[in-house]
Amino acid sequence: MMLHRPTATRVGTLAGHRDAVYALAGGPGSDQVFSGSADGMVVGWNSADPEADGELLAQVENSVYALRELPARGLLLLGHNFQGVQVLDLQTKTLAFATALPPVAIFDLVYAESRQRLYCALGDGTLAVLRGSDFQLEHLLRLSQKSLRCLALHEGRAELAVGSSDWQTYVLDLDSLAVKSTLTEATNSVFTLAYSPAGDYLLAAGRDAHLRRYHATAGYPLADAVVAHMYAINHLAFSADGRYLASCSLDKSIKLWDPASLALLRVLDRARAAGHGTSVNKLVWPGAQQRLVSCSDDRSLAVWQVAVSSE
Numbered sequence: 035m036m037l038h039r040p041t042a043t044r045v046g047t048l049a050g051h052r053d054a055v056y057a058l059a060g061g062p063g064s065d066q067v068f069s070g071s072a073d074g075m076v077v078g079w080n081s082a083d084p085e086a087d088g089e090l091l092a093q094v095e096n097s098v099y100a101l102r103e104l105p106a107r108g109l110l111l112l113g114h115n116f117q118g119v120q121v122l123d124l125q126t127k128t129l130a131f132a133t134a135l136p137p138v139a140i141f142d143l144v145y146a147e148s149r150q151r152l153y154c155a156l157g158d159g160t161l162a163v164l165r166g167s168d169f170q171l172e173h174l175l176r177l178s179q180k181s182l183r184c185l186a187l188h189e190g191r192a193e194l195a196v197g198s199s200d201w202q203t204y205v206l207d208l209d210s211l212a213v214k215s216t217l218t219e220a221t222n223s224v225f226t227l228a229y230s231p232a233g234d235y236l237l238a239a240g241r242d243a244h245l246r247r248y249h250a251t252a253g254y255p256l257a258d259a260v261v262a263h264m265y266a267i268n269h270l271a272f273s274a275d276g277r278y279l280a281s282c283s284l285d286k287s288i289k290l291w292d293p294a295s296l297a298l299l300r301v302l303d304r305a306r307a308a309g310h311g312t313s314v315n316k317l318v319w320p321g322a323q324q325r326l327v328s329c330s331d332d333r334s335l336a337v338w339q340v341a342v343s344s345e
Contacts, residue, residue, distance in 0.1 A: 037292055039299045040278065040340050042326070044308050046084020048335035051075055054313075055329035059101035059110065060320035062274035067320050067327050068110055069335055070098030076112055076122070081320045081327050084337045091122055092129075102143040102152075111152065111169075113140030119154060121169055131169040135162050144187040144194070146208060153194060155182035161196060161211070175211055177204055186227035186236065191250065195236055197224030203238055205254060215254045219246055226269045230293060231276040239267035245281065247296060258296050262289065271317040273324065278340065280326055282314035288328055290340070302338065310336060 048069075057070035065082035068091070069075075076092040092112065100113035109130065110122040116138065121131035139157035146153070150166035159178035164171055180199035187194050192208040203217040203224050222241035229236055229250070235257065236248045245262035248254045263283035271280050272293065279291040288302040288309065303309045312331035319326055326338040 037295070037297055037299065038342050040290055040342055042290065042300055042302055042307060042338045042340045044302075044336055045325075045339045046081075046337040048079045048081075048084060048088060048327075048337065049333070050077060050088050051333045053097075053333060054315070054331040055333060055335060056097065056099045056315050057101040057112075058316040058318040058327060058329050058335075059103040060318045060327065061103065061105065062319065062322060063105055065321035065323070065325075067318060067335070068101050068103060069329055070101050070112060071333070072097040074098060074114075076101070076110070078124075079327075079335065081325055081337050082323065091124075091127060092120070094120065097139075100140050100143045100154075102145055104145060106147075111143055111145070113143055113154065115139045119143070119152070119164060119169060133164060133169050133171055135171070136160060136174075139181070141181060141183045142185045144185045146187055146189055146194075148189045149208065153185055153187070155185050155196065157181045159198070159200075161206075163211070173211070177213075178202070181223075183223060183240070184226050186229050188229040188233045188250075191229075191233050193250075195227045195229070195238075197227045197238060197240065199223040203227065203236075205236070217246075217248060217254055217256075219256055219259070220244070223266075226267060228270040228272060228279070231272060235293075237270055237279065239270055239281065241266040243267055243283070243285075245270075245291075245296065260296050262291075262298075263287065268314065269316045271319060271326075273319045273326075273340070274322070275324075277342075280317050280319075282317050282328055284313045286310055286312060286314060286330075288314055288317070288326075288338075310334070 053072035060067040225240035265284035310330040
């Protein structure tokens with residue numbers, strides 16, 4: 035099958051953070067994107083209008099590594115490191131809920147609509163589960179002696195995948211939180227996980243710079259592994275239509291992949307595409323215009339227009 039390599043053009047820079055930007059939130063239903071940084075700033079942006087200024091939504095005491103938007107409820111959830119989860123009402127710009135958690139870093143947040151539960155990956159190896167109605171703590175589960183670094187949720191499979199600094203990925207039953215599978219192929223910390231849109235594969239990457247694909251519907255055998263970047267892979271994100279998988283890395287680059295074959299389609303770096311000059315930390319595909327937004331240690335967000343090319 036012939037692969038059509040997409041073009042990707044940097045169409046804007048979103049600037050205003052005063053320190054490294056670690057967290058992004060947003061989705062295909064809106065052009066709005068949210069970012070969180072090491073200086074505790076949480077900012078809202080319009081990816082369809084990269085020239086517009088961002089809106090400061092919150093200034094918290096510590097760094098923010100994790101954000102999650104609940105668009106149907108008009109809420110933005112933020113992991114305030116060493117303080118807990120704080121919930122912003124985006125309409126009133128006020129704090130709706132605040133829940134204290136163990137005083138450690140919060141590396142990732144995912145929300146199960148069908149269960150009305152928020153799952154939080156904590157730096158002490160604990161998975162925290164909060165009720166969606168009032169965001170009160172319901173359960174703490176110690177999975178590892180090392181940090182839990184990332185989460186991936188597939189509600190159709192009723193599964194939650196958890197990547198850890200102990201080099202393992204744990205696949206949990208979403209309801210019982212029992213460990214169904216443990217994936218051990220990584221040779222260093224697992225920083226990012228993503229289910230394919232159909233739920234047939236789970237992709238994992240991290241400090242060892244390998245991109246691994248596991249066959250979820252066959253019990254999680256390793257299907258593919260590629261050396262995807264020069265240094266640690268920080269995040270993976272599928273485009274809304276499932277056509278592209280994007281990865282970003284400590285090596286300062288973003289790469290676009292064909293999800294079916296893991297063929298490399300495009301590299302976005304400083305030399306070839308006016309990319310970031312430092313580590314690229316998170317990615318999100320907002321709106322319906324096939325736009326990709328990235329954030330970096332360089333304190334900025336970049337907006338990329340991705341288009342299919344016939345080359």
